Amino acid sequence: MTSYLYIDDIENLALGSSFLGSGGGGNPYIGALLLKTAMKRFGIDRIELIDPKNLKDDKRVICSSGMGSPTIGSEKIPNGTEYAYAVKKLESILNEKFDYLSPIEIGGINSIVPFIAALHLNIPVLDGDGEGRAFPELQMTTFNLYQIKSTPMVLVDERGNDIIVNSIDNNWAEKIARVVTSKFGGRGYVANYPMTGKDYKKAAIFNSVTHAVELGKMLNTLKNTEGVEEILTYRTLAKKLFEGKLVDLVRDNSGGFSIGYAIFKSEINGISVLSRVRFQNEYLFYDKNINGKFIETITTPQIISIVDAESYKPITTDELRYGIMCKIFTIPIDTKWNKNSAKELVGKNAFKLLSNFNFH
Template sequence: MRKLGVNEIQNIATGAALLGAGGGGNPFIGKMMAITAVKKLGPVTLLDPQEVPDEAVCVSSSQIGAPAVSMEKFPNGNELQDAFMTMEQNMGKKIFATFPIEAGGINSMIPIIVAAQNSLPLVDVDGMGRAFPELQMSTFVLAGHPVTPIVMGDERGNTALINTIDARWAEKIARAITVEMGATAMMTSDTLTGIELRRDGVINIMTLCENIGQLINRANEFSSLDEALGKLLELTHGFRMLTAKIIDIRHTTKDGFNFGTVTLSGLDNDEGKNGTVEFQNENIIFKVNGAVLATAPDLITLVDTDTLTPITNEDLHYGKRVHVLGLPCNAKWRTPAGIASVGPRYFKYDVDYVPLEKRLQQTKEPLTGGAANV
């Protein structure tokens, strides 16, 4: 048990943006909302999953929709409380704690806001270990838990209570409501007990986000950015796959998602290499010179070459210089059920999932420690 104040929130937001794999919502908006909440209402208690009573009722708090829309359609904060209170009234029992459903810029911040508003603890666990675009894409669903009941809320004061026969129907219906609410909405979902969180979630995710964020936010204290990048890749067990300049971005919002392709031209030792990243909210597949180097469920994430700050897809722009990093996903996603749920074929790519490190070992150029040059 420990307290999360302003400094912790700043680091968590940065680390969650990295694990968001390009998605998960804008970290700046969520960070400012969370900092405002704790300044007004006091620090939030972060619980280790082992500290949650076995039968305690916990719910996730999150945003659903197209992350780019949140850059213009800011939440006012009331919709979070509306969704949470409606969920508690529907269940007829007190909620013990909240938790993030994914690691992402705004979706790691929203539970902090809800915890502060309701004087509740936050549990150090999530259902992805990264961010994914659809509701059924969680380790809780892999374990057989329903996503519903769901309560959704918008900035106008509308709420919607959803109960469905399975998680895929939850995604379809919630997505349709999201579109009508303006392509983003706030949500309370995934009612789970303490024992279920420990068994089926990705534990200590907020602590990992904080450690990553602290390293990135102190990158200028290292002897060089190369050293800082090496430490970041050591912490995340990741690889640098390409250093490049963004030369083209194709981006559209459709059916409550952001879709797009980023085209990259290699720099420095990677000059002459051409890369592409394709995303659906989150980055799904990365290619260099037409060869696949990484796919979901492994993480493909871009960081600024000058600061190592993670770049979410709504913040991409022409000329930006980036490192493209690959990070191994949580082991739960590397099971047959996990790959079927979030592997490249689910996203309609005619590519089999191969773990990131195996793909990189098959490349012609050798890896050099954690900071791989591929």
């Protein structure tokens, strides 16, 4: 059975994927505007969305995404053709055509851009991804967990520059691509993880696009109403960690990432209570202040989501601002990440750059 992403679903996808994306994946509302504009220009109101369980083993799949600092991405807006250009370039290198596009992650703009590429390439998008959330580095995927290579990979920029990467492993693919992205000005557009339908069905997280659309629709319908928190926690198994005001924000663009932390304050029975969220493109660590010292209580790979305290609109890392009133939730990660090797790939020790950041 064929499903579709309709033009009226785009805002819901942006909203739902932002809640699930742990603050990362790039600004979703820019992605929504790009996709809506492109669909109107092409004169269509829907894009084909395929359930992965119907995917044939011999079909060819490619992931389409952007990489780099979300803060820079909010200012350096693509024209929308870059994603398809990267895929076409990879097709010319491999001398083959891809049958399906897939999001690499469910988070921010990266949950939306495969649909932009689909318009230009006239191929459908799979209802799945390789993370079930967003992570900051290319090798941090369930595809990698199942030994699927990220390369050959193509990176392009908005000027028409393109780079072909063939690496010995996915860690080296990330290192090379990150340097290139920095030289591009902090934002690049990627076609990677070429794979068969058989491999995709083995490694992907199924129906994550549909899940994000349904979650976004619920948030749009229930925003600013009583009971939304109870329904949200029931639907996503989310747990509220904190509610308060953002009182301190430190952020730096370093090594192709947006790195820093936000501190939140609340008054409980006349006593000031603090919490801290540390991020490297995505929210990765939630620290509770105990006896004047911040102690890690929630760590990657669990999802950390920050929302506006009244509207429940998710707040991505590039949207953090002093003085906003927030609620902080944690959400369980998809069970695909239960493999023993996942801890090394996306656990706390995988984020050396953030660990070396100067937290005062």
